[in-house]
Structures are given as structure tokens and as C-alpha cells.
Amino acid sequence: MTASADILENRLRVGHRNMWHPVLPAHFVTSSPRSIFRLGFRIVLWRDEENRVIALEDHCPHRGAPLSQGTVMDDKIACPYHGVQVDGTGVAVSVPGSPGCRLEGMRATRSFPVQERAGAIFLFVSEKPNTEPSELILPSELESDEYSHFLCYTEWGGDYRYVYDNVMDPMHGTFLHHHSHSMAEGSTQANFKVREIDNGFVFEKDGQRGVNFDWTEFVDTGAHWLKLEIPYPKTGGPGGNFMIIGSYTPMQDGWTAVFHWRARKVSGWQRDAWRFLYKNRLEYRHWQVLEQDRVLIEDYQPGANLREILYQHDMGLVRLRRYFKQKAEKQLVDAGLV
Numbered sequence: 001m002t003a004s005a006d007i008l009e010n011r012l013r014v015g016h017r018n019m020w021h022p023v024l025p026a027h028f029v030t031s032s033p034r035s036i037f038r039l040g041f042r043i044v045l046w047r048d049e050e051n052r053v054i055a056l057e058d059h060c061p062h063r064g065a066p067l068s069q070g071t072v073m074d075d076k077i078a079c080p081y082h083g084v085q086v087d088g089t090g091v092a093v094s095v096p097g098s099p100g101c102r103l104e105g106m107r108a109t110r111s112f113p114v115q116e117r118a119g120a121i122f123l124f125v126s127e128k129p130n131t132e133p134s135e136l137i138l139p140s141e142l143e144s145d146e147y148s149h150f151l152c153y154t155e156w157g158g159d160y161r162y163v164y165d166n167v168m169d170p171m172h173g174t175f176l177h178h179h180s181h182s183m184a185e186g187s188t189q190a191n192f193k194v195r196e197i198d199n200g201f202v203f204e205k206d207g208q209r210g211v212n213f214d215w216t217e218f219v220d221t222g223a224h225w226l227k228l229e230i231p232y233p234k235t236g237g238p239g240g241n242f243m244i245i246g247s248y249t250p251m252q253d254g255w256t257a258v259f260h261w262r263a264r265k266v267s268g269w270q271r272d273a274w275r276f277l278y279k280n281r282l283e284y285r286h287w288q289v290l291e292q293d294r295v296l297i298e299d300y301q302p303g304a305n306l307r308e309i310l311y312q313h314d315m316g317l318v319r320l321r322r323y324f325k326q327k328a329e330k331q332l333v334d335a336g337l338v
């Protein structure tokens, strides 16, 4: 059986299930409750007294009030409306207005498994509540001593799929970013090919590598990742290419939480030199480049990608869209939702 176009689109709009998604930079979450819209849910997050992050659906099991307006009590939160207390696993542990009522002891609030990795909060969003999470494997560069990275987080007013399309399109570097500090070199024409790798594929220029934005890699390791490298100009200081690792999470109303880890293979004093240079010179330039993407994507009409005439350079994003569709469709079928 296959899912109807509407059901499939509704699912793709809110994102895939049974996987991990980055939702916020880690330092955005404190002991005060924070409410966010991600992946079709409103979610409240806070840190308990041991600094662990708790994530619950921001919906009181009594009458749906936002728990985030309530009071944190270590690993519990008390709803402001009638005081129902929900613990970190989503159980209503106390109903002060009516002790012993049937809500007491019910696990009626969805809780999300949390991992704090590489400076970000990842949530596991399952098809059905209380599902055991799968393993989350990060690209090795994010947890390797040989690399150094900065997490750069932003929110864009465009569908997350446009952001994946944008990064799975190396050729836009040569045009949209031609006047930037790092993408003026190389040919303005290219032939692309797709190379299979474990859990993903590489979309790359035939015959040009290490000159401009020449390839993008997609991998699904329990989360979705895009990876690319752009050579640094001499003014970028010592170390390897400028590596960007991205993951993009749907928010609400077509907005996207954009995560880019900017990484470089660099160690010893050179690592310190790069980190200093990044903060003082390079970060500003990188943001200028990213602004060009943001301005373009935010001005896209919803559904503009329903009328396209694609050519060979779009093979990578066609492949990625197909992967996302097939994965979503399989999840809907497996869950008996179609």
C-alpha cells in the first residue's frame, strides 16, 4: 500500500519519525522551562538539578494548558492551572486538587528521549509514544580530537526541505556565493555523479575537487546529516578545509531550525590560532555567505518546487527527496497510518 499524496506531505512537513533531530543549541536550555515548536509538537524543555535535560510535550494531561508556564520542581513540572505535577517520564505523579483520581499515575504526557551531543540537544521522535530510541551516531568529525568545531545555529523562514535542497546543490556556490571570500574559484560548469556510501551517498563534481564547493555527502545515522567542504583561502590560517556539517529540523509554519557545525581538521597551537581567527575574522564572513542562502530561501513561495524544470546538477537533491519520501512512506505504512 502507498500513502496518499496529502498524508505523505503532512508527514514530510513535520519531519520523519523514529529518529533523532537536533532541536536547540545546548546552552539555550536552562533550569527555566523553554517552549519550542518542533516536528509537529510543542515541546517544553528544562534542566533538572543534575543538569539533565528533560523534554515533554508542552501540554498538560489535565486540560491541555502549556506546562511551560508552570513551575519546575527538579525533574517534575507543576502545571500553573490546577497544579498537576508531571515527571520527566510524562507520568502525572500528583493531582493536588483531587488526590487519587484516575489521572494520578497515568503516563499521559509524551516524553522525548534526549541526548546532548556536540553542543546541541537532540530529541528522539517516535511514531508511538514511549518507544525505545535507536542509537544516535554523530559524524566522527564532531567527536574527534583531530577536529575543532563551532556550532552555528539560526532559524529561517523557509521549509526545511528547501534547506536540504540548497545544501545538496553544490553548484549554487559558484553562482550565489561567487563574490564571497571562498567560492570564486573553479569552473562555472560541471558534470555531477552520485557515489554510494554506507547509509547515504555523495553528490560530487566529476573532475573538480578541493577547489570550490564541489561535493555534498548525505548520511542517515539515526539522524540526517549533510556534509561538505570548501577550501579555505590563505587568510583562513593553518589547518584543513572548511567543513560544514548540517542538519535541519522543521519548526512550525514552514520555519526551520538550521544547525551548522563549522569544523576544521586542526590541532595543537594551530587549533587555537584557528579558533581565534574564526571568532575575530572568519565567522562574520561565514555569516555573510549564509545570509545569501537565507534571503533566497525565505523569499521562495511555498510550493514553488512543484513547478521546476530540473537538469543534471539537480540529481543530488532529486535523490535526497526520493529518499525522504520513501522513508516517510515506509514509516506511515509500518505504523498502519495509511
Ligand code: FES
Residues within 6 Å of the ligand: 060, 061, 062, 063, 064, 065, 079, 080, 081, 082, 083, 084
Ligand atoms: S490544565 Fe493543567 S492542571 Fe489543569
Ligand SMILES: [Fe+2]
Residues within 6 Å of the ligand: 166, 172, 173, 176, 177, 289, 290, 293
Ligand atoms: Fe549556500
